[in-house]
Amino acid sequence: MVHAVVATAYGGPEVLSLIDVDPGAPGPGQVLLAVHAAGVNPTDWKTYTGAYGTDAARLPLRLGSEAAGTVLAIGPDVDDVSVGDEVIAYRAPGAYAEQLIVRAANTVPKPPSLSWEKAGGLLLAGSTAMHAVTATRVGTGDTVLVHGASGGVGSMVVQIARSRGARVIGTAGRANHEYVMDLGATPVVYGPGLADRVRAAAGGVVDAAIDTVGTNEALDVSVAVVHDRKRIATIAGFAHGAALQVQVLGNGPGADPGTEIRNAARRKLVDLVVAGRLDVRIAATYRLADAARAHRAGLAGQANGKMILLP
Ligand SMILES: NC(=O)c1ccc[n+]([C@@H]2O[C@H](COP(=O)([O-])OP(=O)(O)OC[C@H]3O[C@@H](n4cnc5c(N)ncnc54)[C@H](OP(=O)(O)O)[C@@H]3O)[C@@H](O)[C@H]2O)c1
CATH class of the missing domain: 3.90.180.10 (Medium-chain alcohol dehydrogenases, catalytic domain)
Known part of the structure; x- marks a missing residue:
């Protein structure tokens, strides 16, 4: 036993x-x-x-x-x-x-x-992050907003997006700003006025947004700063995400489980770790x-x- x-x-x-x-x-x-x-x-x-x-x-x-x-x-x-x-x-x-x-x-x-x-x-946080980055087509030259950049999934999203050549703006509590900077992202504090802080940090277009927090604020700011809703995804705000017609990822009614992407991500994540690009x-x-x-x-x-x- x-x-x-x-x-x-x-x-x-x-x-x-x-x-x-x-x-x-x-x-x-x-x-x-x-x-x-x-x-x-x-x-x-x-x-x-x-x-x-x-x-x-x-x-x-x-x-x-x-x-x-x-x-x-x-x-x-x-x-x-x-x-x-x-x-x-x-x-x-x-x-x-x-x-x-x-x-x-x-x-x-x-x-x-x-x-x-x-x-x-x-692997759980990493494969979820890979799904979100893939679904929003994050690539070289993009500016990406990541909500919850200091979290288990968010920190993986930041690192994978950076490894794909994207610039990242990440929301986090103040105590985590140094960590978010170490990951290679520009930290902004969440809370009232977030959209203006994101626009100021971006200094131009925000191409995609990934929400790993699930608050209405995270999703409302995402649709305010990103033009194309197909390039916005949430893993945590299922009801509001569906109402805003952004991509809803994971296991839930109407969500995209991304099973193939997540399963294929396992080896890719290990490769990124070995290459020193993911921690x-x-x-x-x-x-x-x-x-x-x-x-x-x-x-x-x-x-x-x-x-x-x-x-
Ligand atoms: N759909 C899926 O397939 C899937 C897969 C994995 C996880 N999830 C879900 O995704 C969520 C995150 O998971 P996780 O493992 O990354 O959790 P986690 O490690 O606890 O991270 C949560 C992050 O949220 C941030 N946060 C807390 N309150 C916030 C607020 N009001 N506004 C903005 N950010 C805030 C925290 O940042 P600070 O500490 O810096 O404040 C923290 O870094 C959970 O709800 C989880 O169940 C879904």
Whole structure:
């Protein structure tokens, strides 16, 4: 038996428990991982706080979506992954666990230069960012507005857009402006007057906007400064984004899941890391048993970077 985190009810982080589970044996096309690091993402708490419904039949809920670890066993029909390989897994449902079965196709090799912590927090935010940058056709010479430039997804958007030759203006709280500058973007503070600050920072046309925050402000400012709504995307403001007829990306009614783009992004993200063009900022690490503490920090907006669970 191994430890795994589950939500035993719908509610706040107090519903999380560490329980014993049988990891099982990998079936066809699957591998068993010893998890060394699991990334924490807002979707993890949205799973049990009611954002995705409160169907009692789904309880207890396993948590987590991404992990980095060592392959302990492989199932039939697995050709390109071997026992002992160090890999990063996304999509990896139930990743808050000491051991986990994932599809071999959902793993990519972990480069030795990438720490377990950074590997565990790379792929969910990174593939979402790649989807947003691709959907808005960000390329050389563009000026791009990124809402939430200091966040898990936003910081990836900034770095990928910069690697494509774009200029980036990024919204962030004042405490994160130095970090946003280090990423290569011009920081602007969010709040009243944002559109004017963005226009002043741009000094000309803003070609595209990517919202990773989901406030009405972020979307309203985006449509005020970007002419072409096909070049505006949100990953968090689903209802207002749909009303404004901008691109709504992710898993939700009417949203574009971008499955192929996101799956193909996994190897591209690792390549960018190896090339020194992409980094993951770690806010803090927590033991698996302290997942609720990590979630409280996330819900309070206190994490500057990715939080990582270490089984
Ligand atoms: N659709 C999808 O496929 C998909 C995928 C991944 C994530 N998401 C969603 O995207 C959102 C962001 O995820 P994340 O992992 O990047 O979260 P995160 O790391 O917590 O980042 C959130 C960022 O929002 C900024 N922020 C907070 N309040 C703000 C405000 N009023 N105005 C502007 N910015 C503000 C924060 O900046 P400061 O700290 O500098 O203030 C922070 O950097 C979440 O809602 C998540 O569920 C969606």
